[in-house]
Amino acid sequence: MSTPIPAEPVDVAVVGASIAGCAAAIRFRQQGRRVAIFDKKAMDDRFYKRLCTHFIQPHAVPVLAELGLAHLHEPAWSVPTKAVFVTPGGLVEGPGNYLPGDQDLYALNLERRVLDPALRAAAREQGVRFVDATSVEKLEEDDSGWLLHTHGEAGSGRFRARLVVAADGRRSRLAKELGNPAETHPNERSALFGYFTGITTRPDNRSVFIMNEKDLACVYPLPGGRTQLVLFAEKSRVEGWSGDDKVRRFLDYFDSLPDAPSMAGAVLEDGLLGYTDYPSQIRKPVVGSVPFVGDAALSLDPMSGVGCGFALTSADLLARSFDGRSLAGADPAAGLAEYRQRLEDVILPHAEGICVDSLVEKNEVSRQRMFRTISGNPELSQQYLALTGRMLLPGEFQRMLMRAMMTRRTAPLKL
Template sequence: MTRPESAVHDVDDAGAVDDYDVVISGAGLAGSAAAILLARRGVRVALLERRSDPEAYKVLCTHSLTANAYPVLDELGLVPALEKAGAVRSEARWHTRWGWIEPRAAPAGPELPYGYNIRRSVLDPLIRSHAAGTPGVDLLLGHKVTELVGEGGRTVGVRASTPAGAREIRARLVVGADGRDSAVAKLAGVAARQHENTRFGYLAHFRNLPLRGGIGQTWFLEPDMAYAFPNDDGVTVLAVLPDKKRLPAFKEDLEGSFHAFVRALPDAPPIDDAEPTSKIIGLVDYPLHSRRPTAPGLALIGDAALTGDPLWGVGCGWALQSARWLAEEIAPAATGRGDLDRSLARYARRHGRRLRGHQFLAADFAKARPFNPVERLMFSAAARDASLARHMHLFASRLIGPLRFLNPLALAKASAVNLGHRRTAARPGRRPAVSVLGRSRR
């Protein structure tokens, strides 16, 4: 249930003190999901949110829930509510110098896995309200964590400031779900490993911006990037992510540069006819970072543990997945029926196993470089072959990892597709195929 910042607590000389099994700092996607999933497993959860407004939401976001998030959304019971709120299923196509990669379901096969595109102004209050209505969860608004309580070399609670005064909350486990600049991680001394992102980004929301096929579009321009995702209520999120070398000139006329960049895209959406519904907001300096996701008595989920490159739109999906992994691994121990340290070690291994490879590739691509030879092989073949386009879709949706994406059979299939393409193109009387970027598609 929701408890406002003015709620009355038992108070001693040290301030208000309460006991829970788990205290979570941050009631966004990761924190709210973790609270729900833990409470359903019998865990008593204090869900702290520094903002007092239950309708608060994250502004700077791709607003994309990749298909890897669907099982979590389904377990949370949010799929019907998302559909009712107008969430758009996350179909997508990707432009490359070899043409468009357009994943489609196989003939007589199942539909492609999907997630949703929905604005955080709708999504965040929805999942937070769902958490507040979950038995075993106390949503505490206006609670900002200011200190961690430690005993015997481990974290055993937090101290929070509220408009009603200081408050101490004890718990077997403290969870940081408070974003890339996590106060919990900093207070615990958990350092972040950073990877430079040599692209900058700006995004804005538009109405009446039709997209081909009515689905998401991503442009790989090597090294520049752009994407357009349709969302609920007819709003499209449009983002451009150029090489940082272009930043000084771009900032001289932000609106003009943004529009000019979009107009120059292959099959560009008609931005000049669209209605802007937000300001152009920026990601001028947004490094990727990762933190060790556990410490004694403490766990990190969502962006607090790992922040990826926004161009991939995977942060929301990973936030929900990491919340689920944590709940599955530590719920019994959080109620005193198991070894918490061993449970946290399992969560840390699972987190690293599932996300480390993705982050490694993303950090390398964040150097704003052209495609490397393996990427050229896979992307060019996916633009020419339907089965490889579906394989690309599974990877882009984070349903398979890098090892499965680049498995020997997939590489062999891509090589065969491209070899066949070259043989066909070399037949007498055929003119060289040219992409919309004016470069050879071979």
């Protein structure tokens, strides 16, 4: 069965209804454009991504308010938080907030079971059309834009759009269709995480990140006294954890860390989730006249905690690049060029460091010296938090760190 092409095309067709897709659709709709979202899954309120640690980095939290989701900052829905790092060289906590003078800037522990349905509801309230349970099988471009060939429960169809946005995730079908292969980088850690009750976390709701040898153990406070525990561990450490013994060994690991809360009363809500092989992937942000956002553009080691934040930010950067532009003539090409440049300036500088950190072999003496310098310098500690919150570019932090380490090295001895 084939359905006719609608008389009036949409301005923007977004392929993929997860964080980046919904955020892009909302932002384009706020510009007064006609927008449709296509997704192969049925988008009801029960659907959300489960394999995610949902730590929204502070650089992306303001985007939620711009999308009409400021209410998700409230305690019933999320926990405003700040990172605390327990490092080989000492505690990195930083004074005040993430950045000097900005006391309202924080990270957000916001579960996907809350965020995903809220984003879809916001998109519908804005007037975005959902074409779910429908896959985009093929794209054809002509002088008037794009023709999308689709297939869903009702059969095959065709839709017209002036701009197509690829937001279809890590395994992007559009990337294959358009010839945008992923550049892959190895990740030498596995991950395990679960949701627990019965754990007493810090009274200030800080999220604690404990560096233990080559691992990172994370403790996230959640609404209602719940806690998410996440372990990013060298693969050899956890490869033998299985069966009924798996949860016990997971909790024993956290109990062995002097800076983690006690696991004595911990009760697992459901089974542990995780992955054993998750290499980082980076694609070109634009191929031809199609922009890629979210995991379709770059899907990085989850230990960095940037997945949700980069999804929101890339969608926002794309929409901003088209603000005030038409979707005809030379404007689309100019908007795409601006988006490419914005992504390369704002997001890609972080990707290189994330990919390097996914390789567990590091010089432990150098790490200790670096973190002793950071933890012993309140200003540098705050800048480190800004770096990990993706509000400071790696090159800028590296220059600050080198100056601090040189100063420390050449300081006169106290007699």
